[in-house]
Amino acid sequence: MSDAEQPGLYVESTVIMTTVRVVTPFILTFGLFIMFHGADSPGGGFQGGVIAGSVVMMLAFAYGIEATRDWLDSRLVVAIASFGVLTFAGIGLGSILLGGTFLEYHRYPIEKASKYGIELVELGIGGIVASVIIGLFFVIAAGFGHAIDGGDES
Amino acid sequence: MPTTVELALLVFVLGCAVGAAVLRDVLASVIAFAAYSLGISIIWIVLQAPDVGLTEAAVGAGVMTILLLLALANTSRPSEDHRFESISLRTAIVVVVFVAVMASTIPALPAIGGPDNPVVDGEVSQYYLDNAYDQTQVHNAVTAVLAGYRGLDTLGEAVVVFVAGVATLSVLRREDFA
Numbered sequence: 001m002s003d004a005e006q007p008g009l010y011v012e013s014t015v016i017m018t019t020v021r022v023v024t025p026f027i028l029t030f031g032l033f034i035m036f037h038g039a040d041s042p043g044g045g046f047q048g049g050v051i052a053g054s055v056v057m058m059l060a061f062a063y064g065i066e067a068t069r070d071w072l073d074s075r076l077v078v079a080i081a082s083f084g085v086l087t088f089a090g091i092g093l094g095s096i097l098l099g100g101t102f103l104e105y106h107r108y109p110i111e112k113a114s115k116y117g118i119e120l121v122e123l124g125i126g127g128i129v130a131s132v133i134i135g136l137f138f139v140i141a142a143g144f145g146h147a148i149d150g151g152d153e154s
Numbered sequence: 155m156p157t158t159v160e161l162a163l164l165v166f167v168l169g170c171a172v173g174a175a176v177l178r179d180v181l182a183s184v185i186a187f188a189a190y191s192l193g194i195s196i197i198w199i200v201l202q203a204p205d206v207g208l209t210e211a212a213v214g215a216g217v218m219t220i221l222l223l224l225a226l227a228n229t230s231r232p233s234e235d236h237r238f239e240s241i242s243l244r245t246a247i248v249v250v251v252f253v254a255v256m257a258s259t260i261p262a263l264p265a266i267g268g269p270d271n272p273v274v275d276g277e278v279s280q281y282y283l284d285n286a287y288d289q290t291q292v293h294n295a296v297t298a299v300l301a302g303y304r305g306l307d308t309l310g311e312a313v314v315v316f317v318a319g320v321a322t323l324s325v326l327r328r329e330d331f332a
Contacts, residue, residue: 128315
């Protein structure tokens with residue numbers, strides 16, 4: 001059931017590989033821009049995270065899903081997702097520790113704490129969304145034989 | 155009265171929605187659904203909701219399509235002789251009646267961008283528009299509400315996404331994503 005056994009799912013194309021190689025940095029930058037600049041323009045963590053996550057999907061389309069799976073460190077994907085949740089929850093609960101209410105940015109003794117706090121929260125959301133989407137992509141691409149047969153396929 | 159662009163968008167979106175429902179080939183249905191999402195995202199832009207439009211374009215038209223296509227690639231797709239799903243009369247009547255009931259509520263909605271809309275003179279939205287920058291130091295009022303005033307809700311949403319990933323892993327009995 002793995003993709004390597006299915007001929008025709010991946011077609012190596014110089015045009016697609018070159019295009020992806022050129023376009024990737026711009027899309028990643030755009031995703032991060034949407035994520036950070038969501039404070040002042042349309043966008044935010046959810047949208048930017050999806051765009052940043054789609055970079056990995058593009059790489060998978062250009063270079064093959066299995067090759068991208070080998071290249072990607074799965075621990076990093078899980079780490080970013082967990083880090084996002086911890087960042088958001090940590091910022092929210094931290095202001096309670098400082099004597100305020102949940103997510104009361106002004107309690108943090110930094111200048112413009114609210115602005116930077118919101119941007120950090122957006123970054124956390126972006127991390128969660130990007131890594132979960134990348135994860136779902138690879139999990140679904142691996143097929144479902146794994147769950148049905150009890151784990152001798154991958 | 156809707157403009158030509160809005161009418162064209164509405165026709166496009168309705169056509170794609172009907173196509174996604176009645177096309178028998180699942181691949182064609184997925185493509186129609188992606189086109190539908192793209193049309194809806196442009197409609198959000200027309201309705202002055204760029205944040206929602208961006209989400210719809212990225213998630214609905216982009217990632218959702220990729221995930222559905224991947225799922226299709228991992229399942230067998232029977233080749234069909236018929237292009238369209240056969241529609242039973244009873245189902246058609248129920249759907250038409252339901253749509254008619256829903257459509258009958260449309261005239262009760264306030265005009266888009268009208269000066270008398272409840273949103274315009276609503277106390278809550280005016281409060282956000284007046285105080286969002288002073289209180290949260292961000293210009294985008296949507297972000298101010300999302301990560302500031304309604305931050306707890308957003309934490310819930312973010313955790314839902316995280317839990318969706320965890321749930322998929324546990325259902326498919328895998329220990330890591332990649």
